[in-house]
Amino acid sequence: MDFLQFDFSALLDPVNLLVILVGSVAGVLFGALPGVGTMVILVIFLPISFMLEPLPAILLLLAVYQSSEYGGSISSIMLGIPGSPSNVATLLDGYPMTKKNTPGRALALSLYASTIGGLVGGLALVFLSQPMASFAMRLSYPEYFLVGSLGVMAVAVISSNDFLRSVISAILGLMVGTVGMDLITGDPRFNAGRMELFDGFSLVAIIIGIFAFSEVITMIRERANAEPQREAPQVSTKLPMKDLKPTMKAAAIGSSVGTGVGIFPGTGSGTASWFGYGLSKKFSKNSEKFGHGSPEGLVGAESANNSSVGGALLPLLTLGVPGSPAVAIVMGAFLMHGIVPGPHTFTSDPILTYGILFGFVLTSVGMFLSGKLLTPMFSRVVKIPGELLVPGVLLIAIVGVYAADASIFELWVAITIGLIGFFMRNMGFSLPAFVLAFVLSGIIEENFRRSLLASGGDFSVFVTRPVSLVLVLLIVGIVGLGLVSKYRAKNKPKV
Amino acid sequence: MNRRIAETGFLTFLLAVGVFYLVESWGFLSGSEQEFYINPGFFPAILGSLLFLLVVVSLIKMWVSSEAKEKFVVENFRKIALVSVLTVLYIGLWSFFSELYYMWTGLFYFAVSLILAEREVTSIPRLVIRNAVIAVMLSLVIYLVFELLFSIRMT
Numbered sequence: 001m002d003f004l005q006f007d008f009s010a011l012l013d014p015v016n017l018l019v020i021l022v023g024s025v026a027g028v029l030f031g032a033l034p035g036v037g038t039m040v041i042l043v044i045f046l047p048i049s050f051m052l053e054p055l056p057a058i059l060l061l062l063a064v065y066q067s068s069e070y071g072g073s074i075s076s077i078m079l080g081i082p083g084s085p086s087n088v089a090t091l092l093d094g095y096p097m098t099k100k101n102t103p104g105r106a107l108a109l110s111l112y113a114s115t116i117g118g119l120v121g122g123l124a125l126v127f128l129s130q131p132m133a134s135f136a137m138r139l140s141y142p143e144y145f146l147v148g149s150l151g152v153m154a155v156a157v158i159s160s161n162d163f164l165r166s167v168i169s170a171i172l173g174l175m176v177g178t179v180g181m182d183l184i185t186g187d188p189r190f191n192a193g194r195m196e197l198f199d200g201f202s203l204v205a206i207i208i209g210i211f212a213f214s215e216v217i218t219m220i221r222e223r224a225n226a227e228p229q230r231e232a233p234q235v236s237t238k239l240p241m242k243d244l245k246p247t248m249k250a251a252a253i254g255s256s257v258g259t260g261v262g263i264f265p266g267t268g269s270g271t272a273s274w275f276g277y278g279l280s281k282k283f284s285k286n287s288e289k290f291g292h293g294s295p296e297g298l299v300g301a302e303s304a305n306n307s308s309v310g311g312a313l314l315p316l317l318t319l320g321v322p323g324s325p326a327v328a329i330v331m332g333a334f335l336m337h338g339i340v341p342g343p344h345t346f347t348s349d350p351i352l353t354y355g356i357l358f359g360f361v362l363t364s365v366g367m368f369l370s371g372k373l374l375t376p377m378f379s380r381v382v383k384i385p386g387e388l389l390v391p392g393v394l395l396i397a398i399v400g401v402y403a404a405d406a407s408i409f410e411l412w413v414a415i416t417i418g419l420i421g422f423f424m425r426n427m428g429f430s431l432p433a434f435v436l437a438f439v440l441s442g443i444i445e446e447n448f449r450r451s452l453l454a455s456g457g458d459f460s461v462f463v464t465r466p467v468s469l470v471l472v473l474l475i476v477g478i479v480g481l482g483l484v485s486k487y488r489a490k491n492k493p494k495v
Numbered sequence: 496m497n498r499r500i501a502e503t504g505f506l507t508f509l510l511a512v513g514v515f516y517l518v519e520s521w522g523f524l525s526g527s528e529q530e531f532y533i534n535p536g537f538f539p540a541i542l543g544s545l546l547f548l549l550v551v552v553s554l555i556k557m558w559v560s561s562e563a564k565e566k567f568v569v570e571n572f573r574k575i576a577l578v579s580v581l582t583v584l585y586i587g588l589w590s591f592f593s594e595l596y597y598m599w600t601g602l603f604y605f606a607v608s609l610i611l612a613e614r615e616v617t618s619i620p621r622l623v624i625r626n627a628v629i630a631v632m633l634s635l636v637i638y639l640v641f642e643l644l645f646s647i648r649m650t
Contacts, residue, residue: 051645164553168509171546175516178542182535189535190519220578220611221570388629391607394582395600399637403647408590415582423505426569445538452532 006354019056023063024366031071032378038068040215042329043208044396047404054337055352059359061330067367069306070114077106086269089277089301096293108239109295110302111371113251117303118364120255121310126357132318133343142462145447146471147321148440153475155433157482162428173434176201177441184449196409203332204404205414206438210431212397213418219390243295250280250296251303258304262311269305276304316341325432328439501567502557510550517543577610596650597634605630
């Protein structure tokens with residue numbers, strides 16, 4: 001089926017529209033809470049998505065993901081505290097605008113840029129996914145093993161300053177993923193004779209444990225140094241027309257760069273926003289105003305982080321390999337519904353696949369509407385005191401783990417993993433690399449062993465096929481570049 | 496606590512995990528007549544060996560690094576410990592007396608919110624009433640969303 005033949009009535013079902021709206025509102029609301037971040041919001045919504053049909057489940061998570069990227073800019077702009085790492089670049093020009101008593105203008109620009117970015121990322125997803133899926137159909141076991149490994153290695157290189165410990169994190173994630181039934185022989189492995197582990201660790205327990213529980217401990221820890229938040233002023237998100245034309249170039253640069261960066265495994269919206277900000281500054285006639293409340297800087301960063309969401313979904317939908325931890329959570333929703341995403345879903349489940357593609361475009365509309373109507377109200381949630389927020393996040397995380405499987409055992413697993421995650425986070429290990437490796441462990445191991453099975457145990461199969469060779473070189477290049485840049489950063493003279 | 500001691504403890508824990516995992520993996524490989532790549536212990540054996548090797552390298556690297564001499568401080572440790580104990584207690588009570596789930600939930604939220612209240616409180620009764628009201632409301636929201644909307648029995 002071609003994407004133009006898609007029956008839109010399947011997408012415009014009231015349930016789908018409702019979940020997009022609910023996800024958008026929740027994404028903006030939770031994204032606005034300082035320190036909560038996209039990952040925590042997604043993991044909280046993951047068990048809820050399990051209770052829905054596959055299409056609304058995925059759309060709910062995508063709406064939450066998309067809108068939380070904008071929601072994170074609210075606390076960056078209002079308080080100078082980024083809602084998530086992807087909103088740090090937003091802070092550079094957004095917060096100075098608040099200091100100049102124009103927070104409403106900054107929020108309006110952020111919403112407009114996020115919407116443009118979201119739409120561009122969505123359109124890229126619609127138009128690029130089919131050609132990329134056709135290409136993916138020609139790939140075989142070695143390439144899938146290498147694409148999975150590339151994603152994990154890229155995240156390991158980028159997400160921590162200690163490369164060695166990032167790789168250890170990835171190996172730990174792969175190890176946790178091997179618990180349960182062997183995918184090839186069906187033998188039970190490492191389950192200590194427990195029935196609960198026969199199918200391996202629950203995705204929800206591991207993801208919520210590692211991100212939400214360790215985040216809660218970090219939030220309690222950081223309260224020691226937190227300064228009381230000042231009063232959030234009243235804001236309106238009406239965009240002055242005079243701001244539209246001068247920021248169009250930054251929006252175009254940010255959106256296209258963000259989409260491209262998002263496609264590349266391991267990058268994510270944080271990297272995209274810095275690229276968007278940097279390139280907008282480079283091509284701006286008013287680059288000296290960047291960092292002092294420049295609308296172009298704000299628009300460049302915000303359009304990039306939202307467009308990267310669409311880009312990041314491309315490898316998942318076309319190769320079945322998530323390129324970032326946030327997309328790995330979206331992949332979790334697929335797997336929990338018994339669907340393995342990949343190029344074959346374009347033919348085996350076209351309504352779901354095209355519903356996601358077009359539905360993703362609608363999430364930008366949902367984000368715009370909820371942002372437009374609710375930002376003035378939600379800009380006050382940044383004032384919620386930690387003593388009310390932290391137990392709320394903890395409680396929702398606990399309920400979320402239980403709701404996924406109705407199992408207390410999973411709760412103990414999540415709590416234990418959360419505690420280990422806290423130490424990992426504070427000792428230079430990479431939680432994103434751990435989670436991505438855990439989610440991809442099945443793909444990586446199965447394709448690695450099937451490659452050897454097909455080649456009769458000959459390891460040269462990973463370098464003799466052209467695409468495999470390119471992927472191997474990419475992995476070597478990424479690791480090499482990462483090591484060199486970290487060595488340079490370490491040996492840079494301190495001034 | 497010295498960062499070096501804390502990290503040595505954690506890395507030793509990882510080393511123990513690696514050794515246990517490796518031993519289990521070898522259990523599959525030894526005596527098996529399967530081709531190595533079909534054996535379920537093949538991939539785990541690679542992972543276990545890599546983990547062992549990298550953790551040992553990380554330990555050596557940490558021991559020669561001057562940064563490891565810094566103090567490993569966990570701010571608000573008392574509160575973290577209290578919240579952790581309360582969480583374990585909450586899950587334990589839930590698993591043994593599940594019919595009282597909503598009561599445990601309200602009490603858990605209320606207790607954690609009081610532990611975390613750290614600013615100079617001008618009116619303690621006001622704080623207690625506010626947190627208690629929110630605890631009840633949150634329990635109600637959980638009931639409405641999970642029990643009624645999604646039909647998940649929490650009790």
